[in-house]
Amino acid sequence: MTSLQLSARVAALQPSATLAMVARVKELQADGVEVLDLTAGEPDFGPPACAEAAAKEAIDANLGRYTAAAGLADLREAAADLATETTGLEWSSSQLLVTTGAKLGICQALMALVEEGDEVLFPVPCWTSYPEMVQLAGGVPVPVQCGENHLPKVDDLAAAASSRAKVLLINTPCNPTGAVYPRELLEEIGAWALEKRVALISDEIYAAMTYGGAKHVSPIAVLPELREQAVWVGGMSKAFAMTGWRMGFLGGPAPIISKIGALQSQLASSPPAISQHASIAALRGGAEDCLRMREAFEKRCVLVSDALSEMPGVECPRPQGAFYAFPGFGSFLGKTDSETGRPIHSGDDLAELLLEADRIALIGGSAFGKPDAVRISFATSEDVLKKALGRLAARLQKLS
Ligand SMILES: Cc1ncc(COP(=O)(O)O)c(C=O)c1O
Known part of the structure; x- marks a missing residue:
């Protein structure tokens, strides 16, 4: 005992x-x-060969040391390009933070935005970690049930939110449903978030994976003013099959990103160095x-x-x-x-x-x-x- x-x-x-x-x-x-295993939350593919080669070179060059707390400058730049490609908006490296996986990135964003007792809304079905992350950050999780098509209605979001609603967490394409949010719905959601001054955390970690002609639309890019109150989430785990390398990215207004960087410097010192070098190579040469x-x-x-x-x-x-x-x-x-x-x-x-x-x-x-x-x-x-x-x-x- x-x-x-x-x-x-x-x-x-x-x-x-x-x-x-x-x-x-x-x-x-x-x-x-x-066992026929259909549980995997990770691709059954290896990382791009150029990422593995870059990691080996980085080890040989003794680069496995602390880096800048916000991540290597070259990687922040490459991540800004990824954010630009994903959202269609222009990003610079001062608006990007490298995190130790998108998961910790989302936790850090919640810690930075949520006061004790603030509500964090998210459409359900949702990724299993959201409610727990919200609670860890001191927030109150507010799940909003989706309809049969696995998409939420704006009226349901509005009905679920009280005056303490602070953040809306959206994930498109969605784990676990595979739903991809259409632009018109995102415009309605965005207009509501702007009116209510609800911040958006937009988890776009699966953005590169859409099928059957579906197109990824970034929730923060549908209305011009929205990005001022939004945080973009991306990473290397899914699209680049680099789950164990623990590389994620947050994008947002520079003063907010800088402060989340300060939080990260106290939590993690810096994201893993070898993975950062591998990620630069993957982002620059792994598209095929x-x-x-x-x-x-x-x-x-x-x-x-x-x-x-x-x-x-x-x-x-x-x-x-x-x-x-x-x-x-x-x-x-x-x-x-x-x-x-x-x-x-x-x-x-x-x-x-x-x-x-x-x-x-x-x-x-x-x-x-x-x-x-x-x-x-x-x-x-x-x-x-x-x-x-x-x-x-x-x-x-x-x-x-
Ligand atoms: C919706 C969603 N967001 C974020 C993540 C976190 O990814 P990672 O921490 O590996 O970058 C996952 C992983 O399963 C996920 O499914």
Whole structure:
């Protein structure tokens, strides 16, 4: 028994549900169990070769040392170019901060913008970490349920917000739904945020990954005044398959970015040096690798959504971006699996059944704020996807 007392802030914290499931799959695999793993929040590709070569050179040149707290000047410049490409707005390096992953970047932005008790709104289904991050920053999470198309209505945002509404956190393309926000909706949301003086944190980490002709539109670029009260989030994890390198970017008004840089200097000293050198190379020379990966994801997106659309009772708008499908299984709730006798009351129950009986691993929807759904990652081979979808279809037929 320890006599250490956790702070209320940390005692209330939930571990990441997605990472917990990933750990469970790894344990099963270590025991020799073959699992069809559809949990991945990371591309099943390697980083661009030029990034790996630059990292090796940086190690040989003894560059693995502290850097400027806000990141290397060359990387801030390359990140400004990425922000320009993603948003269509002009950015300079004084408006960009290199962070230790986008996740910590978002936490730092929240810490910088949110006073104790301020509301942070976010459309749901959402990335599993948002509510916890908001609470850690002292804010009050305000989830706003989306409709069937996985997009929020402005009236619902307005109804959920009180006078303490401070920040709206938007993620397009969206993890877990694959929804890509259309320009008209973003214009309405932007006009509301401007009128209510609600700041925008725009998580565009999946911006390079859109499919079926869908185009990424940056939420902060749809109205000219908006960028003055907005923070852009990007990074290397998804588009450049560099998850473990822990490289993210924040963009925003220079005085705000400078202050978040001061916060970062106290939290992290500087982002990891070798990863910064690798990221400069990837941003300057890795475009081809990114395109190849996007093409593979596009094919898989079609494969997954076609297969799901042929399963009676499964609701799944076709994902338009990121690398996830988020089917709803509402019509199966209350049914029982005829083989194991297990009742299904939620997407989490279904995920559990699929892991136990069919060795398919995916993430139950409650982690994303929609308990009747599951998240299927298509960051895995077509072969694994086909096998898993076949087993899923067969299992659903056993529910009655
Ligand atoms: C929506 C979203 N935002 C941000 C991140 C964080 O990315 P990272 O911290 O690896 O840069 C993730 C990772 O899963 C994500 O899905």
